[in-house]
Amino acid sequence: MxxxxxxxxxxxxxxxxxxxxxxxxxxxxxxxxxxxxxxxSSKAGLGGAFGQARSFDxxxxxxxxxxxxxxxxxxxxxxxxxxxMKKKMIGSxxxxxxxxxxxxGKSKDFKGALLPPDIVVKNRKNQGEDKGQIFLDYTRxxxxxxxxxxxxxxxxxxxxxxxx
Numbered sequence: 001m002x003x004x005x006x007x008x009x010x011x012x013x014x015x016x017x018x019x020x021x022x023x024x025x026x027x028x029x030x031x032x033x034x035x036x037x038x039x040x041s042s043k044a045g046l047g048g049a050f051g052q053a054r055s056f057d058x059x060x061x062x063x064x065x066x067x068x069x070x071x072x073x074x075x076x077x078x079x080x081x082x083x084x085m086k087k088k089m090i091g092s093x094x095x096x097x098x099x100x101x102x103x104x105g106k107s108k109d110f111k112g113a114l115l116p117p118d119i120v121v122k123n124r125k126n127q128g129e130d131k132g133q134i135f136l137d138y139t140r141x142x143x144x145x146x147x148x149x150x151x152x153x154x155x156x157x158x159x160x161x162x163x164x
Contacts, residue, residue, distance in 0.1 A: 005063055006031040008149045011142045014096060014112040025112060028066060029145040035066050036073040075100045083146055085139060085161030088113060092135035096142060114139050140164045
């Protein structure tokens with residue numbers, strides 16, 4: 001179905017407050033679809049387990065294997081209706097909202113906070129960088145993935161948020 005699919009990139013940490021507690025997702029973007037990969041889910045709210053360094057290499061992963069995993073979500077880019085970015089009221093994080101149409105034709109939203117992995121924050125802080133700048137750069141990386149995956153007119157018609 002997606003034989004000529006090109007991998008664009010990965011944002012390893014998107015934090016979502018789910019019905020049963022926090023969930024951590026990875027955002028895997030190709031030129032044809034976005035695959036939301038469920039990394040961690042907690043019914044007990046195990047906040048301490050989040051933010052660990054990844055040992056899984058998505059660049060070597062078969063895209064169709066990720067897409068066919070039932071715990072993951074797939075949004076074909078032709079079903080994407082909007083990409084919103086906004087600064088969270090408290091802290092340095094930005095919120096990413098993907099608006100899309102599901103296979104049944106219903107409008108859906110997926111919202112999460114873009115949180116750089118703890119090791120990235122720690123290393124860059126040790127280099128004297130400001131936490132706000134680290135979070136802003138992480139958010140810019142997410143926006144750049146969509147800019148590279150979509151045509152420029154389509155991206156501009158869908159993206160809303162502060163200038164980054």
